[in-house]
Amino acid sequence: MNFKYFLVPLMAIITISCNTKKEDVGTPVKIETPTIPADYNPEEKLKELGITLMEASAPVANYVNAVRSGNLIFLSGKGPLQSNGENIEGKVGTDLTIEEGYEAARITGINQLSVLKSELGNLNKVVRVVKVLGMVNAGPDFPDHPKVINGYSDLMVAVFGERGKHARAAVGMGSLPGNIAVEIEMIVEVMPD
Numbered sequence: 001m002n003f004k005y006f007l008v009p010l011m012a013i014i015t016i017s018c019n020t021k022k023e024d025v026g027t028p029v030k031i032e033t034p035t036i037p038a039d040y041n042p043e044e045k046l047k048e049l050g051i052t053l054m055e056a057s058a059p060v061a062n063y064v065n066a067v068r069s070g071n072l073i074f075l076s077g078k079g080p081l082q083s084n085g086e087n088i089e090g091k092v093g094t095d096l097t098i099e100e101g102y103e104a105a106r107i108t109g110i111n112q113l114s115v116l117k118s119e120l121g122n123l124n125k126v127v128r129v130v131k132v133l134g135m136v137n138a139g140p141d142f143p144d145h146p147k148v149i150n151g152y153s154d155l156m157v158a159v160f161g162e163r164g165k166h167a168r169a170a171v172g173m174g175s176l177p178g179n180i181a182v183e184i185e186m187i188v189e190v191m192p193d
Helices: 004-017 042-048 099-120 143-165
Strands: 066-067 072-077 126-135 168-174 182-190
Touching: 042 143, 066 099, 072 099, 072 126, 099 126, 099 143, 099 168, 099 182, 126 143, 143 168
Parallel strands: 126 168
Antiparallel strands: 066 072, 072 182, 126 182
């Protein structure tokens, strides 16, 4: 075995390490705490919209509704479970109209807000909605997935204002669990504890 192949990279690492300035190592990074305007009140906005949040539904398999990592909360996919305990089911574009799909996405948004409230205790702790992944149960020729997921996105903006605007993907699926019309997951930034 020829040790020069190991020795040359090792010498390069040692040289770089020795040339690092002391002030470059371990310098603390200042992280600014987000500020929330005084008139920001998603809890009040829900009341104005006439939306009552339900108790968050329990996961149906081996997962949890939400995981917090730092100031981010990752919400598992939820579907359009209505207050009567039944899901909105069917393929959008075949069994359901775009408008019915939009409503299914909106109901899914209310369900996600219920999960978020149970995690935080108060939606006023939400700094912003970061990312949404919207999955639409649709046939292969259905082209209007964004119009369906707008039901979710429009609700987030109605509740959180500009802080509800988010990065998003709206995609079609050949099927979804239980034949639900939509499944949507979300990532949210919250105030530090």
